Amino acid sequence: MEKKFIVLYGSQTGTAEEVAERLWKKIKCLNFQGFVKPMDEYEVVRLIHEPLVIFVCSTTGQGEEPDNMKNFWRFLLRKNLPAHSLAGVSFAVLGLGDSSYTKFNFVAKRLYRRLIQLGGTALTPIGLADDQHDLGPDAVVEPWEKNLISSICNRYQIPIEIKLESPGNFLTRYKAIVVPDAEVSESLLLSEKESEKERFQKGWSMECPVDAVVRENTRITSENHFQDVRLLKFSTDSLEYSPGDVLMVCPHNLKENVDKFFEVTSFKPEQRICLHTNDPDVTPPPSKFRSVSEGGGGGITVRECAETVWDLSRQPGRQTLALMSTFSTNELEKEKLEELASTEGQDDYLSYVCRPRRSMIELLADFPMTTAALTLDQTFDVLRPIRPRAFSIASSSKAHPGEIHLLVAVVNYKTRIVTPRLGLCSNWLARLSPGEKIPIWVRRGSLRFPSEPSTPLIMVGPGTGIAPFRSFISEQVAMNNASADKLVLFFGCRNKSGDYLCGNEWENWRRDNKIIFFCAYSRDQPDKVYVQHLIKKEGDTLKKLLLDKKGMFMIAGNAKFMPTQVKEAMLEALEIQENQEEFMNMLETQGRLQTETWS
Structure with missing residues (x-):
């Protein structure tokens, strides 16, 4: 065979x-x-x-x-x-x-x-x-x-006892060659000088992003509130987007993690390297990693890799631990890595990595002998690339021409590890200063807002889940299509004085009869009140817009419990007691029930 x-x-x-x-x-x-x-x-x-x-x-x-x-x-x-x-x-x-x-x-x-x-x-x-x-x-x-x-x-008919990840069998994807500082290839310089118009015609993507300038970076929660939420505004004339679209951002590693990386490894930050594939079946590396003779940009420094290529914040999977064990030259560390990677060591892995949310840079520091022995070739397999993050766009190109807005909750929490856990992208964004440029691109999101202005829409967006609805309502207001008889918004936060995100906008639109607005302040009274509690009380409104007028129902926000609880509240408000699953399937099939959630 x-x-x-x-x-x-x-x-x-x-x-x-x-x-x-x-x-x-x-x-x-x-x-x-x-x-x-x-x-x-x-x-x-x-x-x-x-x-x-x-x-x-x-x-x-x-x-x-x-x-x-x-x-x-x-x-x-x-x-x-x-x-x-x-x-x-x-x-x-x-x-x-x-x-x-x-x-x-x-x-x-x-x-x-x-x-x-x-x-x-x-x-x-x-x-x-x-x-x-x-x-x-x-x-x-x-x-x-x-x-x-x-x-x-x-x-x-292959012997099953083959050890797939033994050093003799494992081949790294790339060979990293240290090269002298090379001139950037003329072809790369030309491509960088392409006009915005030419690049826009190709379509924005990860390979062809647009540089956006940070216009504002404002904390919109109170200083004494536990959660730092930012309203970021970027200036760009080149991006077109619609409500429901998402902004793609590829962050850089935080400075303290980059510094730590060079403390625990033996690599020289300013060494320039080019990558060559070790196997003809491997996809060639991006242009910036290739030599000028191969049509690339002349290589990249190890520091640039540590800043923009390798993800130092992600949690290491068991496969990563198994891979490091094959490279380890220290018997004690090798044995421990194998144990953590094994099926029998699953509880230890949960305790060491998952529960404390241990990062890749911390793993490297905890196994110093193995880390010191890593070669650059191996590092490109052990450290996965930084992946772009998606954020629901919180603005409208018609209401905010030349701008694109994000609502970003800065991830910062504690586990049993002393050092706080910091989300890579949210903290990188929070540290940006006005005037700085970052590469971005737009991708179509999962929410499909009604194309017919008369279609009623019920929106549920606790916390930063409000972002896509701010985009849509802003656009409807700018186009004089917003009306309280067809736009209903449920928002949820902890308290009015702490995290009432964009509160003045909702109040103004409600006052001007552009929307019907309900807000659940979960901690402003003895009993906690969430959006699902308010939805249950609005049965007449939901029946009129969702059943009688064939409207739409959209949910955006945290994926843990909220979406399920909101859907249950909707069914209760509509008094749907039989064939609930068939009813929900019907709404989803027709595009009238949509959800955009994240963990």
Whole structure:
């Protein structure tokens, strides 16, 4: 049997890409030849010739496929594809999702069913990873991965006892070559000098962002409130966006973590390096990592890597610990890393990493001998890249021309570790000063606001969940379409004096009869009051707008308990006692019930 395979992924955030690369490495260790790619970069008509295909995909929005999977999925849905099209294909599907969403891993489930319909043979049952699990996605990914490897070994008669991550089997993706300071290539300089118009015509993306200037960075919660929430305003004339869109930001590591990195490693900050692939199946590194002779920009310094490439704040997964153990030259540290990475050491891993939210930089400091022995090649595998973060846009291009606003809750909390836990992106944004520039781009969000101005809309947005609704209402006001007979907003905060975000705006719009506004101040009275409590009291309003006038109901905010409780309150207010699930499914199918949440 020919030992060829491919790993295809679809993801909006990069998590699926990381998991796909990990699977690719493990299957390569079994002496297979294959590559890993986003689904839309793969020539899908060749799928019928592939003996082994691994799919890793996430779900976006209201059960939609990610952007880099849309064309692939559209092709698979063609009605003229014969039922036996994939009869020669063995496959496996791993979904990465969040069970706080109604359509949990919806895309992976649909893909799995469609591959079966087309005659494909499943090597192992579908894997449905859940961000809400205590161990995160790894709680499902790791056992699923083991089952997959076992199935592949059985199918191809490969000895199952092969140790996939032994030093002899493991190959780093890149070879890091230290080079003298090189001149930036002329081609790169030319590309940087492209006019804003030319770049805009190409479409903004991670590869082609726009520089936005920080105009304002204001704390909008009181100084004595436990939570620092920022209203950030950026100036840019080049970005077009609509209510419901999200702003993508790729943060830098915090200065203290960069300084700590060079304390615990043996790397020289100003060394310039270029990357070369160690395997022809590995995707070439971005231009900035390539030498001038290879059409790149002449390399990047190790300091730049520590500041803008490697994510020093993320929690290390068990796979990372296992990988570090293969590189470790110290027996005690090696043994401890292996123990933490093992299934038997799961409780220790929870206590060491998950519960205290230990970061990658702290792990490196806790295993100094292993860290000191790391090579630059290995570091590109041990440290994952900083991934862009998505923020719901809180402004309207019509109400705020030339600007784009964000509402950002700065993540800062304590665990049993003395040093406070700081969210990477929110703290980086909070430290920006007016006049600074950051690269940004816009992506379509999961919320689809009504296109018909007369459609009633009920919005529920506690805390910074208010952001997309501020965007929509601002636009309706600017277009003279806002009216209290069709726009209802439920907002929730702790107290009016502490975190009544953008309170003056809601009050003004309510006074001008632009919206009906309800606010739950959860701590301003002896009994806690949340948005769901107010929703239950507004049955007549909800029945009129949602049932009689066929309006829409939108929820945005924290994913933990709020969305479920709000939906239950809505059903109670509407007095829907029978066939509740069918009713909710009907609203979701029609796009009249939408949720945008985050952990």
